[in-house]
Amino acid sequence: MATGRSHRPATRSRGIPEATVARLPLYLRALTGLSERSVPTVSSEELAAAAGVNSAKLRKDFSYLGSYGTRGVGYDVEYLVYQISRELGLTQDWPVVIVGIGNLGAALANYGGFASRGFRVAALIDADPAMAGKPVAGIPVQHSDELEKIIEDNGVSIGVIATPAGAAQQVCDRLVAAGVTSILNFAPTVLSVPDGVDVRKVDLSIELQILAFHEQRKAGEEAEAAAHDGSGPVAATRREAAEQGPDGDVPAVMPA
Amino acid sequence: MATGRSHRPATRSRGIPEATVARLPLYLRALTGLSERSVPTVSSEELAAAAGVNSAKLRKDFSYLGSYGTRGVGYDVEYLVYQISRELGLTQDWPVVIVGIGNLGAALANYGGFASRGFRVAALIDADPAMAGKPVAGIPVQHSDELEKIIEDNGVSIGVIATPAGAAQQVCDRLVAAGVTSILNFAPTVLSVPDGVDVRKVDLSIELQILAFHEQRKAGEEAEAAAHDGSGPVAATRREAAEQGPDGDVPAVMPA
DNA sequence: CCATCTTTGTGCACGCGTTCACAAAGACAT
DNA sequence: ATGTCTTTGTGAACGCGTGCACAAAGATGG
Structure with missing residues (x-):
């Protein structure tokens, strides 16, 4: 809920x-x-x-x-x-399914860090029938229809979602219904899950945006410093992000 | 420092x-x-x-x-x-380089979320000479030798590291020396950077381990509850992680 | 113009996490 | 056995982030 x-x-x-x-x-x-x-x-x-x-x-x-x-x-x-x-809990073996075998899903399947720490890729699942049977990282991709059966047969409790954003919630619901109680979400969406299910998200775009914020801040400070210094300490062509007064409340012209 | x-x-x-x-x-x-x-x-x-x-x-x-x-x-x-x-800072354009074009690097290059928000993949860089010139996501891969030149020519201030752990620090040092001041690190290593450089890390393995911890905890509680209940609320074959008393200080036998 | 209703913006209290600083504990040399 | 030296384990203070609860602000209807 x-x-x-x-x-x-x-x-x-x-x-x-x-x-x-x-x-x-x-x-x-x-x-x-x-x-x-x-x-x-x-x-x-x-x-x-x-x-x-x-x-x-x-x-x-x-x-x-x-x-x-x-x-x-x-x-x-x-x-x-x-x-x-x-x-x-790494002294036991955790079977994991990866749903969505695009570029990212394939990268995850090939990622060595899993196997080394008690995690075992139990199955790769994709909605595209053309993918079915095709081996990725030595494991044949299975079709989404098999999702519930795979989860139950292998006692999977951890699922990784690497689908497009649009499919994520639906996949999540099916995983949870089938018994998964921990989800690692790479899709850029907020997932709704019932109580007792843990979700962790990894969002590449968000990380970059946070970096951009700090980067802009640095550029701003530097521009301020350079204003009465003359020699810019950093390389050639960097934009200065000039507008915007020192205080937050800009009378910005940008209407509805 | x-x-x-x-x-x-x-x-x-x-x-x-x-x-x-x-x-x-x-x-x-x-x-x-x-x-x-x-x-x-x-x-x-x-x-x-x-x-x-x-x-x-x-x-x-x-x-x-x-x-x-x-x-x-x-x-x-x-x-x-x-x-x-x-x-x-998304109203301006942020050129980004991705270093290490393995599975993950390729996935990142193909990731749509970048372009949509002011980020532009300025270059893909890999140490493998065999990769040079090969297009990934429509962008030809360039050799690491070109790293400094690429950074300076494009005014890149954000770098993404998707190399193996062993190469990450070295790549990081070169990026920073060339003028990069924000780094998104996918390699499972702690990076040392000088003051003024921001590092954000994304570690798939760590996220999974955190999930495993909570999963184990849930399994433990559930086992405790089931002990005087009889009907396990969750699916069939799940391991119970029985050992380990309720309190932290187990007399664990595991010597040096 | 006034009353009512909705929704923002924020003062305040609380709890978690971090850090400092130090006493207790043990190793090691003499 | 005793003293010294190193390093842990933790009490206590502090600061940040969160969430509650409410007053202020504005829209809307009569």
């Missing part, structure tokens, strides 16, 4: 803050790197640097999982890898 | 909270949809529903941009589209 509740499942899960959960994969990746180089222990300072976060934050994050460090020494890499993996 | 400072440029930009900036693209998308259906005005309530957020939050967000609504009526759709576009 809840409409468009994107990530952040509101309730703090088992005492572990959502923000911490979001960082655990980051730590895990850094730790895996250390593990491969056979580093036995790390300090919070070192690991924090490798993961790109504050060391105090990292220690507090780990404190939610338990006391897994040794004072004066640091954390045992292998042990921590195991603990975080277990906490994230 | 700053290491791995991912998004959140710390300083609140021009008084607009970062959280608000991140939602503006969402509003813009919803508004664009309304605009195409020639809807003249929307209330905060309606628009909030379409964007999947709280209406109070939406109103507060808009209040940072100025007073663009009319009490008793709502917001003028076209006017708001313009204001948000301007605020995000």
